[in-house]
């Protein structure tokens with residue numbers, strides 16, 4: 001596809017996307033009324049399913065037992081990091097800074113534990129209900145028994161991923177007993193493939209980008225009616241699994257005595273790949289917490305897929321390759337050139353805006369987070385920090401003492417220590433320049 005000049009005339013910021021200049025894009029449709037395809041009831045349906053499965057998760061994944069099978073991450077105040085941030089920036093941050101530490105989520109150590117695991121639970125419940133006498137009020141720990149493992153072994157689950165979605169889906173699906181196949185793009189880290197194989201997952205490797213691998217995986221899964229394909233480019237179940245974060249964060253804000261109203265805005269900074277996880281989370285936050293919590297997406301300058309899709313209104317009909325970008329980034333979780341079919345559509349009125357950043361910047365923040373707070377995240381997961389400065393520059397009203405800024409740290413805890421160390425040293429070298 002050659003770039004349509006009228007598109008650039010209508011959306012001049014595309015020029016900066018093409019030249020890989022970091023931008024702040026303010027969504028002109030933000031806050032307008034819209035007919036959304038989902039409601040609060042859909043979120044509470046997902047909440048109830050997670051609750052039914054909690055006894056199963058506590059049994060099958062002992063790391064979740066102390067939380068009684070609830071998969072949730074802490075909200076952590078970053079007072080030291082805020083101090084550091086203010087030393088480095090001219091425009092000081094007046095409000096409070098927090099980290100939503102999904103890097104610590106059990107099972108995959110990433111935000112994908114929300115959506116990916118949820119979709120596997122939903123499929124397992126359907127198979128069990130269709131073929132056994134499982135009742136909604138039963139203790140679902142029974143699903144870990146041999147009888148159910150034998151049943152699940154007749155079914156398959158397939159997913160395409162740059163890494164973390166495969167980790168969350170693969171580990172849980174294989175534990176249920178499903179025949180599990182993950183299709184990995186060229187960005188996928190070796191340790192993620194090793195981890196999956198060690199869990200009995202079939203790992204198919206492709207030397208191409210995520211968007212191409214999704215098509216391959218979707219076509220392969222279609223061949224077998226007993227295989228459920230988890231479609232990162234448009235799955236409603238993934239989306240609603242992520243949206244449950246809305247009810248969880250509402251409770252945590254209350255525990256931390258963080259007010260959310262007109263005079264106390266809360267801004268959440270979310271890294272976006274295909275756009276599924278940040279959109280699902282944002283939908284949940286808006287639906288549950290309301291209009292005074294605001295979301296900003298963060299994308300690499302080489303892969304601004306959701307920004308490009310939403311800016312032009314073309315959503316999944318346009319990819320970063322169409323404007324001549326290479327789609328390459330060290331933030332493997334964000335290496336997705338074409339956005340999801342769902343993300344841009346649902347976010348049209350719910351997203352405040354988005355920013356793009358250069359890869360080096362996330363390494364600096366990753367190292368500073370380690371130095372100031374002793375928290376380790378993967379490169380993608382530090383992306384939220386890159387949006388704070390553009391946001392408060394462009395929306396000064398949100399740089400008030402009463403504001404709260406929440407960086408969503410989307411992954412990291414499963415990283416091998418040698419990788420963590422290499423990332424840390426890279427950031428340190430950049431900071432010392």
Ligand SMILES: *Cc1c(COP(=O)(O)O)cnc(C)c1O
Pocket residue numbers: 110111112164165271272273274275276277278333334336378380381410411412
């Ligand atoms: C997947 C992922 C994201 C982005 O989620 P999308 O649903 O692809 O937008 C961000 N950070 C990490 C660490 C991820 O694994």
